Amino acid sequence: MWRDRLLPGLAAWLVAATPAQAYVVYVSNEKGNTVSVIDTDKWTVTDTIKVGQRPRGIEFTRDGKFVMVAVGDDDTIDMIDTATKKVVDTLPSGPDPELFTQDAAGKILYVANENDNTVTVIDLEKRVRLGDIQVGVEPEGMTVSPDGKILINTSETTNMAHFIDTATRQVVANVLVDSRPRFAKFKSDGSELWVSSEIGGTVSVIDPTKHVVTGKIEFSIPGLRREAIQPVGIDITKDGKTGFVALGPANRIAIVDATTHTVTKYLLVGQRVWHMAFTPDEKYLLTTNGVSNDVSVIDVAAQKVVKTIQVGELPWGIAMSPR
Amino acid sequence: MIRWLARAIGLGLLATPALAAEPIEIGIGYLHYAVIKSTLSLVEQPAENDGFAGARLAIEDNNTTGKFLGQHFSLDERRFKDGDDVAKAAAALANHDSFIIADLPANELLKAADALRGHGTVLLNAGAIDDRLREEDCRANVIHVAPTRSMLADGLAQYLVWKQWKRWLLVVGSHAKDKLYADALRRAATRFGAKIVQERTFEDTGGARRTDSGVTLIQRQMPMLSQQAPAYDVLIAADESEVFASYLPYRTWDPRPIAGSAGLVPTSWDAAQDQWGAVQLQNRFIKLNARHMTALDMQAWTAARMIGEAASRTNSSDARRLFDFIKEPAFSLAAFKGQPLTLRDWNLQLRQPILLADGRMIVSVSPQEGFLHQVSELDTLGVDRPETKCKLH
Numbered sequence: 001m002w003r004d005r006l007l008p009g010l011a012a013w014l015v016a017a018t019p020a021q022a023y024v025v026y027v028s029n030e031k032g033n034t035v036s037v038i039d040t041d042k043w044t045v046t047d048t049i050k051v052g053q054r055p056r057g058i059e060f061t062r063d064g065k066f067v068m069v070a071v072g073d074d075d076t077i078d079m080i081d082t083a084t085k086k087v088v089d090t091l092p093s094g095p096d097p098e099l100f101t102q103d104a105a106g107k108i109l110y111v112a113n114e115n116d117n118t119v120t121v122i123d124l125e126k127r128v129r130l131g132d133i134q135v136g137v138e139p140e141g142m143t144v145s146p147d148g149k150i151l152i153n154t155s156e157t158t159n160m161a162h163f164i165d166t167a168t169r170q171v172v173a174n175v176l177v178d179s180r181p182r183f184a185k186f187k188s189d190g191s192e193l194w195v196s197s198e199i200g201g202t203v204s205v206i207d208p209t210k211h212v213v214t215g216k217i218e219f220s221i222p223g224l225r226r227e228a229i230q231p232v233g234i235d236i237t238k239d240g241k242t243g244f245v246a247l248g249p250a251n252r253i254a255i256v257d258a259t260t261h262t263v264t265k266y267l268l269v270g271q272r273v274w275h276m277a278f279t280p281d282e283k284y285l286l287t288t289n290g291v292s293n294d295v296s297v298i299d300v301a302a303q304k305v306v307k308t309i310q311v312g313e314l315p316w317g318i319a320m321s322p323r
Numbered sequence: 324m325i326r327w328l329a330r331a332i333g334l335g336l337l338a339t340p341a342l343a344a345e346p347i348e349i350g351i352g353y354l355h356y357a358v359i360k361s362t363l364s365l366v367e368q369p370a371e372n373d374g375f376a377g378a379r380l381a382i383e384d385n386n387t388t389g390k391f392l393g394q395h396f397s398l399d400e401r402r403f404k405d406g407d408d409v410a411k412a413a414a415a416l417a418n419h420d421s422f423i424i425a426d427l428p429a430n431e432l433l434k435a436a437d438a439l440r441g442h443g444t445v446l447l448n449a450g451a452i453d454d455r456l457r458e459e460d461c462r463a464n465v466i467h468v469a470p471t472r473s474m475l476a477d478g479l480a481q482y483l484v485w486k487q488w489k490r491w492l493l494v495v496g497s498h499a500k501d502k503l504y505a506d507a508l509r510r511a512a513t514r515f516g517a518k519i520v521q522e523r524t525f526e527d528t529g530g531a532r533r534t535d536s537g538v539t540l541i542q543r544q545m546p547m548l549s550q551q552a553p554a555y556d557v558l559i560a561a562d563e564s565e566v567f568a569s570y571l572p573y574r575t576w577d578p579r580p581i582a583g584s585a586g587l588v589p590t591s592w593d594a595a596q597d598q599w600g601a602v603q604l605q606n607r608f609i610k611l612n613a614r615h616m617t618a619l620d621m622q623a624w625t626a627a628r629m630i631g632e633a634a635s636r637t638n639s640s641d642a643r644r645l646f647d648f649i650k651e652p653a654f655s656l657a658a659f660k661g662q663p664l665t666l667r668d669w670n671l672q673l674r675q676p677i678l679l680a681d682g683r684m685i686v687s688v689s690p691q692e693g694f695l696h697q698v699s700e701l702d703t704l705g706v707d708r709p710e711t712k713c714k715l716h
Contacts, residue, residue: 114603137384156600159388159657171391174391201663225700
């Protein structure tokens with residue numbers, strides 16, 4: 001009763017206090033088999049959607065009408081209708097999909113299938129499988145270059161970033177990185193590719209035209225053993241100046257000067273931080289904290305954690321609405 | 324020597340990472356004992372290819388990577404029977420292979436290592452857990468991938484101490500290796516502050532492991548074995564010989580948990596391990612071998628992957644170069660245990676977390692939180708540098 005009267009007033013106050021546009025965030029909860037929907041206006045979970053088993057990789061379709069979530073233990077990708085907040089379809093992903101990426105037009109989806117060393121290519125409009133590309137052992141990280149010409153896949157046991165020509169679907173180069181590469185991210189101008197190595201404990205900076213590692217981002221946190229620093233998720237501001245790296249069981253996000261490739265600050269977030277997403281205005285960065293079952297909200301300009309939001313069990317992936 | 328030289332020259336010519344070129348061949352031998360041990364539990368009876376199946380999967384994994392680097396790995400199996408000369412078997416493999424994964428009893432492993440001394444061939448011990456192979460009997464041409472008895476005992480002890488189950492009733496089998504395991508458990512109790520309230524021996528009087536009316540008798544024997552004990556928290560069985568430990572759970576006089584050779588078992592791997600991406604490895608293994616992956620399979624997989632990792636990092640097939648690279652402090656291997664595995668430079672033992680398995684689930688993974696070390700927390704498991712008796716030369 002009290003809550004009913006209090007909440008609308010509070011919400012109105014929050015809206016007034018934060019004139020920024022509200023975005024919608026979808027978080028996959030690996031153990032809960034759910035997706036939590038967060039409103040960035042209220043910073044609260046507004047919906048919890050039941051999905052298939054072991055949801056991890058998650059992305060909006062380019063038109064914002066659907067959210068795709070890889071449900072590895074069901075060997076498929078669920079399509080959530082963002083209007084009804086219900087799973088309405090599945091995609092023929094191949095076995096055990098974990099991470100995927102799409103081309104700029106939102107027409108082709110590339111899925112890493114950990115179980116059979118392939119990347120599956122899917123036509124998103126027709127929702128049919130177009131083919132497979134053979135890569136290294138345990139494909140995981142997936143990203144497309146800003147110009148759309150190169151697809152990157154990282155393979156966790158082969159320890160490489162595979163460069164795949166999106167036109168011919170052939171592997172054109174392989175770059176060896178440190179152990180267990182999990183995530184790949186281009187700078188928005190395509191000048192650098194960053195690949196995180198979970199067991200190696202580094203982020204490799206790769207020259208995407210020369211296909212060589214030009215530098216490595218190293219991490220060191222006083223009082224924390226080296227083995228606990230396990231880089232996974234990465235994001236880089238659009239101006240290419242600042243990088244953010246999730247350090248897994250180190251429970252921290254490293255803020256990296258993306259020009260010098262050195263860490264400038266470590267932010268304590270929740271436990272076992274996995275992935276992250278910026279609000280489109282880059283005012284906030286949201287991280288999924290696997291073990292503490294919450295999402296941290298970082299004020300990007302202030303470089304501070306300003307809020308923690310409880311979500312479902314073992315949050316893993318995160319996707320931000322395009323508008 | 325000449326073979327090495329030839330390879331090194333060949334490599335120099337092929338130094339560019341050309342994909343189209345003829346792949347560089349890297350042969351790995353696999354030497355094991357033909358006799359398969361008999362277990363009390365029928366479901367734990369090892370398959371004929373226990374261990375070898377893990378190496379086979381690693382060769383597939385290495386070759387998937389190798390196709391991007393122009394490297395090809397092959398596996399050459401040799402079974403050694405009672406009465407065979409293990410030195411000859413090892414030497415025969417060494418004619419083709421610069422690395423041999425060995426699943427041999429301690430004495431045979433030493434014979435093989437000494438036969439290959441100066442030959443340039445490196446042995447990877449995937450099977451023998453004897454501490455002495457890494458201590459007074461260590462060899463400069465043997466890398467130890469299998470954990471030691473003391474690493475296993477320490478992994479178990481840390482967890483029991485963390486649980487505050489510090490009073491142990493130790494029941495030891497009558498065979499030599501049971502006594503060695505008991506030694507390791509006693510050492511672990513002293514190191515981590517547990518107390519062995521009493522020790523008992525289970526005399527192996529022979530007899531079949533499988534009988535049609537076995538349970539009736541066992542149900543009467545096991546309470547007797549464990550009755551009138553001083554107050555204790557957990558019964559620890561040292562029974563590597565598979566004579567009695569598996570009979571203990573649910574049959575002790577007092578209602579107490581069992582650990583050691585039955586109940587909560589410290590191990591390098593278990594088919595139930597699903598953390599840190601392990602499901603992918605388990606699935607690959609089941610797909611290839613149509614059975615679950617054992618600790619020995621994992622130890623052999625790890626051994627073959629170490630060679631694969633060194634070959635891809637150095638872009639070389641030269642045995643000496645690969646061996647040197649594996650011994651460098653920078654070398655590490657990802658093996659689904661949540662942290663990199665590295666080599667102890669003083670005795671060439673692979674550092675690794677120890678899983679605690681109950682036969683259905685992974686209960687915990689050691690080192691436990693709070694057991695600190697100035698170099699690596701993994702060095703809280705087993706014999707550490709200051710205590711080592713190993714002199715490598």
